[in-house]
Amino acid sequence: MSDNAPPKRPRRWMLYAPLGLAAAAGAGFYAMLQGLQDGSYDPRGVPSVLLGKPAPEFSLPALESVALPALAAEDLRGPLPGPVLVNFWASWCAPCIIEHPQLMRLSREGVAVYGINYKDRIPEAGAFLQRHGNPYRRLGRDEPGRTAIDWGVYGVPETYLLDRQGMIRWRWAGPITADTLENELRPLLRRYA
Amino acid sequence: MTRWIFLCLLLALPAWGAVGDPNERLADPAKEALARDIGRELRCLVCQNQSIEDSDAQLARDLRRLVRERVAAGEDQTAVIRFVHERYGDFVLLRPPVTAATMLLWATPVLALGGGIAVIMFRRRRAMAEAAALSPDEAKRLAELDRGAA
Structure with a gap:
């Protein structure tokens, strides 16, 4: 029996299968890490359901x-x-402090920035606002956080872009x-100017 | 005996910790139970692998309160979950709906099981086929044995 082993050739691919699997997993992880780095892949990111819709009803x-x-x-x-x-x-x-200079710059350039506190x-x-400057044209106060829930906000800072028709285009x-x-x-x- | 009492108390601890603040609970036990069932279906967006019933994040607390308000107002489970779903999307549901996008997610257990069964059947069939076929050498030795026996 020992000098007469069954033909091995058809099973050779089985030896490489785990190797191939490991290589595929490695490539997948590498792509994920690349994506994490350049921001195109965010495993914790929650897509907004408001994209393409007008702002929800609120009054602050x-x-x-x-x-x-x-x-x-x-x-x-709209029309805005x-x-x-x-x-x-x-x-x-x-993180709002990190973000603030960018909002200030946009506001100086004439972009309408509205705030919800x-x-x-x-x-x-x-x-x-006294210390860091005020970038806001309008400012609502959402102390109970209910308006934030209506917008699908899950943490501050969070920013939405509305086009001239008042449709939400970006979160x-x-x-x-x-x-x-x-x-x-x-x-x-x-694009939406 | 004391040891048993301690063990029972220890096992009962998680039940007391279910909702952090007793003031949040609804007075009506049936409605509170419904609110908890709903809360266990909803993901806390801040600590993403916990339900809003299990999480102590501020947003989870707000959502718990919102769920209880709507339950107290007489809404049923579907209506309350739809309300939250309309704001936070599929991600907030710990049991996402079956759609084209979530098909693979739902099919994974079946695919894994089916794949496993396919591999086992493939291997067994091969083993049986190999056992059935004799190599020329084996056939020769069998023939020799047969001749010796005769």
Whole structure:
């Protein structure tokens, strides 16, 4: 029997199968890591259901410590003079500080930036804008966080871009960095200008 | 005996921890049970592998409160889940609906089981086929044995 082993040839591929599987898994993981790095793949990202839809119905009071008009859904109904950004933020949110210079720059360039202050205290929110500057044309105060739920917000900062018809075209969860501004937001602002 | 009492208390602990704040609970036990059933179907978007019933994140607390408000107002499970689904999409459902996009997700267990069965059957058939066929040498030796026996 031993000198007379059965033909092995047809089974040879079985030897390489695990190797092939490992190589395929490796390639998959590599692609995932690449995607994580350049931002095209985000395993924690939640797609917004509002894309292509108008802003949900809401009406928020103004922030008492800041002299800015309040914000309601009517302010976001088309036709609008240009694309609008709606930014959810809070003074207790550290990434909001990272994002703030970009919002300030957009505001100086004339982009309409509307703010929704999420679960914040009035004096702290006012102090934040005093220290870092105010990029907002309108500012609503969402202390209970209900409007944020209606928008599908799951953390601050979160930013939505509306086109001139008032349709939501883009949602960014997390801070708008200088990189995000140049590579993601600017092309969209040009497209919907 | 004391040891048994301790064990029972220890096992009962998770039940007490179900909802962090007793003030959140609905007075009506039937409605509270319904609210919990709904909450267990909804993913906490902040700590993504927990349901909103299990999570202590601020957003989970808000969603728990929202679910209880709607249950208290008399809405049934489908209506409450639809309300949250309309805002957060499929991702918020711990049991996503069967659609073209989630087909593979749902089919994975069946595919894995079917694949396993196919591999086992393939291998068994091969083993049987190999056992059945004699190599020329084996045939010769068998013939010799036969001759010796005769």
